[in-house]
Amino acid sequence: MMDRREFLKTNAKIAAAAAIAGTLQSFPATAQEQKVSTREHNKKPVSLLGFGCMRLPMKNGEVDMELTGSLFDYAIRHGVNYFDTAWPYLGGKSETATGTLLKKYPRESFYLADKCPTWLIESPQDVDRIFDQQLKKCQVEYFDYYLVHALDQGRYENALKQNIHANLLKKKEEGKIKNLGFSFHDTPDVLEKILNNHQWDFVQLQINYVDWSLQDAERQYNLAVQHNLPVIVMEPLRxxxxxxxxxxxIKVLKTANPNASAASWGLRYVASLPNVLTVLSGMNVMDHLKDNVSSLTGFRPLTSKEQETLERARQIYMSAGAIPCTGCDYCKDCPMGIRIPSLFAAYNTYKTTDDSKKKDAFNRYYNLATRNNSTPDQCVQCGLCEQHCPQHLPIREKLKEIVALNKEINRV
Ligand code: SF4
Ligand code: SF4
Structure with missing residues (x-):
């Protein structure tokens, strides 16, 4: 967590930025509707809340276009103008749905972000082929923000081998990409190398009040600041x-402010960092969207007292021993069909539920996770999931713990 002096300095900068950005709304406000606060990039306002399209609502295996459309419309009416999709999201369905639903809005009224799936690039032609398909799927002529997706050491080596950055820079010169950046999941040392080696317009980092220390997000954020790059935040709520x-x-947070949701604390925490341009949140329920919009409308950075409250809640949460899985599902191709994030959700529910309700809560989630008859004891230790996990979780070890926990509480 930031120290008190640093935090107050940060807040002063944000108040000034908010004052400037408040005059630059890109959507006309109606008299009644409040708009999400904005930050400035290239002299244009970007909404502090960004719509993450990785977890759109689904119905019968397809994106629920009616509900997603209502979510987009509400978001846009309330000033959200940044939408983030990617090639692998929802098995490729996110890009198509996002493009289709944004089509009715003037192209210059929203920012669309998409990403190059680094791990699928085996030749420079792959970059062009995928990029052209992405433009078509999203029904646009250009991307406002385009990212080399999920770089880590291994993927960066492939990106170098396939000359991905130079290729994308050419697209930027052609006007097909307005801002070029990358999203990142590795150590600060690797981040520094990537920042030093190329010219970037922004960077997307996983920042939240748990990863600030747990995954060295503080150092990553500071590196972005040193390179004078705006930061797009992903996984602000893990x-x-x-x-x-x-x-x-929750009790700690509710005592401090009975009206504020836990999510609002998390969003305000990251938005309090002055180099943060937008905070992406995957919103598939209207109530969550409304809460997030309200948290970042008339934005107030956390005060130092609120920081202390949040730190107390964080310590309590961390001491429960939950697995820091974000549910991204990048480990979905387990050859044994094991539903890793769902099993981790069962484990975490057990760890964070009151003693009297623990067993029932675990069993409910465990039964859902193993509905396809793939149980964690079927893991063949191939390690494929761990290669794909951006959080670098020791998945095999944790699955063994879940097997043991199930045995212990259910005597099976
Ligand atoms: S290590 Fe186990 S859980 Fe991971 S992919 Fe292999 S079989 Fe699946
Ligand atoms: S285990 Fe890792 S890859 Fe799988 S859902 Fe969790 S964070 Fe994502």
């Missing part, structure tokens, strides 16, 4: 975990 926390941590 896949929704910080919107739920646990009972005791």
């Amino acid at each position: 896949g929704g975990n910080l919107a739920v926390l646990n009972e005791n941590a």
Whole structure:
């Protein structure tokens, strides 16, 4: 967490930025509707809340276009102008749905972000082929923000080998990309190398009040600041975990402010960092969207007292021992069909639920996770999931713990 002096300095900068950005709304406001606060990039306002399209609502295996359309419309009416999609999201369905639903809005009224799936690039032609398909799927002529997706050391080596950055820079010169950046999941040392080696317009980092220390997000953020790059924040609520926390941590937050949701604390925490341009949140329920919009409308950075409260809640939450899985599902191709994030959700529910309700809560989630008859004891230790996990979780070890926990509580 930031120290007190640093935090107050940060807040002063944000108040000034908010004052400037407040005059630059891109959507006309109606008299009644409040708009999400904005930050400035290239002299244009970007909404502090960004719509993450990784977890759009689904119905019968397809994106629920009616509900997603209502979510987009509400978001746009309330000033959200940044939409983030990617090639692998929802098995390729996110790009198509996002493009289709944004089509009715003037192209210059929203920012669309898409990403190059680095791990699928085996030749420079792959970059062009995928990029052209993405433009078609999204029904646009250009991307406002385009990212080399999920770089880590291994993927960066492939990106270098396939000359991805130079290729994308050419697209930027042609006007097909307005801002070029990358999203990142590795150590600060790797981040520094990537920042030093190329010219970037922005960077997308996983920042939240747990990863600030747990995954060295503080150093990553500071590196972005040193390079004078705006930061797009992903996973501000760690896949929704910080919107739920646990009972005791919630108590701390509710005592401090009975009206504020746990999610609003998490969003305000990251938005309080002055180099943050937008905070992406995957919103598939209207109530969550409304809460997020309200948290970042007339934005107030956390005060130092609120920081202390949040730190107390964080400590309580961390002491419960939950697995820091974000539910991204990048590990979905387990050859044994094991539903890893769902099993981790069962484990985390057990760890964070009151003693009297623990067993029932675990069993409910465990039964859902193993509905396809793939149980964690079927893991053949191939390690494929761990290669794909951006959080670098020791998945095999944790699955063994879940097997043991199931045995212990159900005597099976
Ligand atoms: S290590 Fe186990 S859980 Fe991971 S992919 Fe292999 S079989 Fe699946
Ligand atoms: S285990 Fe890793 S890859 Fe799988 S859902 Fe969790 S964070 Fe994502």
